[in-house]
Amino acid sequence: MSLTPAFLDELRSRTLLSGLIGKSVKLQKAGREFKGCCPFHNEKTPSFYVNDDKAFYHCFGCSAHGDAIRWMTEQRGLPFIDAVKELAQAAGMEMPAPDPRAAEKAERAKGHHEAMADAAAFFTDQLSGIAGAEARAVLEKRGVTAKTAQAFGLGYAPDTRGRLREALKSYGDPLLIESGMLIKVDEKEPYDRFRGRLMIPIRDPRGRVIAFGGRVIGDGEPKYLNSPDTPLFDKGRTLYNLDKAAPASRKAGRVIVVEGYMDVIALAQAGFGEAVAPLGTALTEAQLERLWRLVDVPVLCFDGDAAGQKAAIRAALRALPSLAPGRSLSFVTLPEGQDPDDLVRTRGPAAFEALLQKPEPLVDRLWAHEYAAELLDTPEQRAGLKRRLADHANTIADGNVRQEYLAEFRRRVDDLFATPRREYQPRAFQPRKSGGKWTPPIPPATAQAKAVRAAGIDRVLAKAVLAGLIRHPAEIARHMEVLGGLKMVDGALGRLFEAVVDLALEDRALDSARLVTILGTSGLGQITTDLLRADAMPYSFTQDGADPKRASADLDEAIAIMVARPEVDAALATATAELEATTSDAAFERQMELLREQRALEERLANLIQANNDADEFEIEGN
Structure with missing residues (x-):
């Protein structure tokens, strides 16, 4: 038989929903609606409402929601066609002729x-x-x-x-x-x-x-x-564990999307029964619609590796056209190298719950992805960021949500490229302590240090480190910690670093020349060539033919500086804000200490450059 939308709409309109539900749930009149205790979860205070005008029920406690047909299938457990037949009989409607x-x-x-x-x-x-x-x-x-x-x-x-x-x-x-x-x-x-x-x-x-x-x-x-697609199975429309996760999600108020079967099983065993997984493919529009029937904002929790994060951004882009007021996605990023199964087995359910309590909104995930996609040093690159963000926002069908995304992206771009505020200058005097002796303030940063900072020390140094690793592939295994730093600095550098590491770990005997050749055939040749230009960066480890021992030692030092600098800068910003708020001696001392640490890092970096210049001059004189 053919059940047309018109037939089903007529069936719903002829069914008094409060009368249907009132057969098994005690309902009380509440204005134009009826309320009662929800049959889908245990509660003492009524939060379950039935609206005859709109022909739906809704529970504000567990988010159960549906019409007369869904009530028959979910609460009564009837197959869809049996539910329709029973409602049609009660409404005095003839079922369509069998096909x-x-x-x-x-x-x-x-x-x-x-x-x-x-x-x-x-x-x-x-x-x-x-x-x-x-x-x-x-x-x-x-x-x-x-x-x-x-x-x-x-x-x-x-x-x-x-x-x-x-x-x-x-x-x-x-x-x-x-x-x-x-x-x-x-x-x-x-x-x-x-x-x-x-x-x-x-x-x-x-x-x-x-x-x-x-x-x-x-x-x-x-x-x-x-299994392949069959008369029963369409992998693009099916979510693993949906049958168990649907009722669990109503109690938990959320649904968690993970990558694989074993993640779902491990989470269920750890008490997270509301987890589902796609079946070996990226999330499809049909699967997203199924998720949105359960909750307004599903949580995507994919693996912390590059493949998992690429899957997350693909899901984000696929969801954009279907966003609506209140309907979106959120994201949880696991520690790199771990999946949900690893996390709950090694650190317990509490560690996973802590991550779920701080999900990343969809707008933040899109912003971070595009911000890291390429350098933003030139007007053309900044215009590219604006265009990509606008293109994403314009795929949203809902006009209100689309305008909100455009406005949010515009605000973030304006804040990012706004003229920077004048840098906070330390006070010209040192507060006198009881019995203490006044000492002059630390002099301002040198011109050389300011030049290094203006060029963007993190990005410049990250390029140099990556060039050094390409020059000296044997050093990669000792310096895996640079992965996070390079990814944060720039998406293009992050992708190149990922390829370099993968190749080097596959073949520990890989030399620089063969590594460059392979990168060239994989579409990363131009980036690699630019990094390895002889005049690109003034460090020993970026130069062809440098002394291996010295290059290794200088690379160690450069990586140590790159890792330490963001931590010192963040701590200095906090100390400066505290000093402006409290003007206390302790805050002033903390700021001075961090300024000294910052200057020391800049001097260490300058020494690497100076040492390389000295070596070049010595070589010229020797010739």
């Missing part, structure tokens, strides 16, 4: 559902048997308890080509091939798709198994293998 093709499709779907349920039972039995010992060991190593494994229906696919086919032979090969459980190649015999893998059932919102994900046991590729 033979739809009936045939429904019958085929019924066979697929039964086959998938039997396949899940087969895999579960195998996990508990002798053949599943290695898979059980994997779960034990990852801290997954037997209770959790049972709750998620985890199983094991034997490492054979025909065990599942034999177990489900009553369904016939054509149905099993169509369901994705068997693979058919040319005229050869069909064989099991999943072999030697930990099996993870994928369920629809009603809890029925519609597909599987298989994780390899031990080494092998691909690490995860998903």
